[in-house]
Amino acid sequence: MIGNKLHETYRLAYGRGMTSPAHIAMFSIAAHGHVNPSLEVIRELVARGHRVTYAIPPVFAEKVAETGAEPRPWTSTLPGPEADPEAWGSTLLDNVEPFLADAIQALPQLIEAYDGDEPDLVLHDITSYPARVLAHRWGVPAISLSPNLVAWDGYEREVAEPLWAEPKKTERGKAYYARFHAWLEENGITLHPDDFAGRPDRSIVLIPKALQPHADRVDERTYSFVGACQGDRAAEGDWQRPAGAEKVVLVSLGSAFTKQPAFYRECVKAFGDLPGWHLVLQVGRHVGPADLGEVPENVEVRSWVPQLAILRQADLFVTHAGAGGSQEGLATATPMIAVPQAVDQFGNADMLQGLGVARHVPADEADAEVLRAAALALVDDPEVARRLKDIQAGMAREGGTRRAADLIEAELPAR
Numbered sequence: 001m002i003g004n005k006l007h008e009t010y011r012l013a014y015g016r017g018m019t020s021p022a023h024i025a026m027f028s029i030a031a032h033g034h035v036n037p038s039l040e041v042i043r044e045l046v047a048r049g050h051r052v053t054y055a056i057p058p059v060f061a062e063k064v065a066e067t068g069a070e071p072r073p074w075t076s077t078l079p080g081p082e083a084d085p086e087a088w089g090s091t092l093l094d095n096v097e098p099f100l101a102d103a104i105q106a107l108p109q110l111i112e113a114y115d116g117d118e119p120d121l122v123l124h125d126i127t128s129y130p131a132r133v134l135a136h137r138w139g140v141p142a143i144s145l146s147p148n149l150v151a152w153d154g155y156e157r158e159v160a161e162p163l164w165a166e167p168k169k170t171e172r173g174k175a176y177y178a179r180f181h182a183w184l185e186e187n188g189i190t191l192h193p194d195d196f197a198g199r200p201d202r203s204i205v206l207i208p209k210a211l212q213p214h215a216d217r218v219d220e221r222t223y224s225f226v227g228a229c230q231g232d233r234a235a236e237g238d239w240q241r242p243a244g245a246e247k248v249v250l251v252s253l254g255s256a257f258t259k260q261p262a263f264y265r266e267c268v269k270a271f272g273d274l275p276g277w278h279l280v281l282q283v284g285r286h287v288g289p290a291d292l293g294e295v296p297e298n299v300e301v302r303s304w305v306p307q308l309a310i311l312r313q314a315d316l317f318v319t320h321a322g323a324g325g326s327q328e329g330l331a332t333a334t335p336m337i338a339v340p341q342a343v344d345q346f347g348n349a350d351m352l353q354g355l356g357v358a359r360h361v362p363a364d365e366a367d368a369e370v371l372r373a374a375a376l377a378l379v380d381d382p383e384v385a386r387r388l389k390d391i392q393a394g395m396a397r398e399g400g401t402r403r404a405a406d407l408i409e410a411e412l413p414a415r
Helices: 002-015 032-047 058-065 093-114 128-138 156-164 173-186 194-196 261-271 307-309 323-331 345-354 368-379 382-397 402-412
Strands: 024-028 051-056 070-073 121-125 141-148 203-205 223-226 247-252 277-282 299-302 316-319 334-337 358-360
Touching: 024 032, 024 128, 024 261, 032 051, 032 121, 032 141, 032 323, 032 402, 051 058, 058 070, 093 128, 093 173, 128 141, 128 194, 141 402, 156 194, 173 194, 203 402, 223 277, 247 261, 247 307, 261 277, 261 323, 307 323, 316 323, 316 368, 323 334, 323 345, 323 382, 334 345, 345 358, 358 368
Parallel strands: 024 051, 024 121, 051 070, 121 141, 141 203, 203 223, 247 277, 247 316, 277 299, 316 334, 334 358
Antiparallel strands: none
């Protein structure tokens, strides 16, 4: 009975000219910063009647299943979401080699997982190299869902080439590119590895345009900015602002770069004795209360928090400036102190400061005195508040989840 009613609903809806249901396959890696941004888009596609499969390592299968998508588990060789950040190494080649190795070993798994059930369209995180190979093999469109900044006209010349100049001269760097070239050629792809990894045919960008460097030089025929796709996050739990708290500050370095006990101690010094302030300190799995020393009563130490729920009530956000946290701060109009730790976070920190809504504090300068001074300058500045409200309104106009789903449906081949 339920199946018949659902079928009739589809028949009536799609008979009025809506996109017919399709099989859409999403591919990502086991990392919160790469999975979380896509989840609301996936949920929306399922709600529109599409069958969505999501290829993901088992640790994220339950989270994916909650959207209504069908998890397609595969085994990854990358460090997991709870791994020590040091597992990623410290050099550029340390960072990129694992992704290529993982892609090469994952491809046969994914070919088998989709044998006889090829999708009509492929969605993929920017790190999922096998997805683009599979789309090529299957002859279906591929759309990148980018959780962070994208390339602009001149990106290679201004950023990539200087970054890679020295590594490309080394034997290790040459071997990396040779292996990448060979893998692509084996799969019938003639693109250079840099273009394959960094220049998608089509991309939906899951950040606000305000966070994109050189946004005026981004080709919007390829890249569509839809802003934050956050959902209500009710399943993550709620948080109540303590009675009597005049100011609330949240400190979070995300999910990957949390092994920073010295920094957390400086945060306790900065905000722990400020009259009327309440500090929520998310420290992750690698730091415990014993690493922090004596903690005042107005400091709440948690291994994990419902970040968006807190930001909706917070007066200040001390963040590592990851793409997810940065846009959550903007979406909730929360002033930020950006203390970047790695990769794109340095650029995000500069963008936030350039927007006039944050202070970029380098990690080696983030002591209690500097943090407190930045906080007091930000939280009562009416110009900061005005700019945040303007950006928040602009983000709302970008369309978010619904526009992302509309753009994906527009790329579905005629069926």
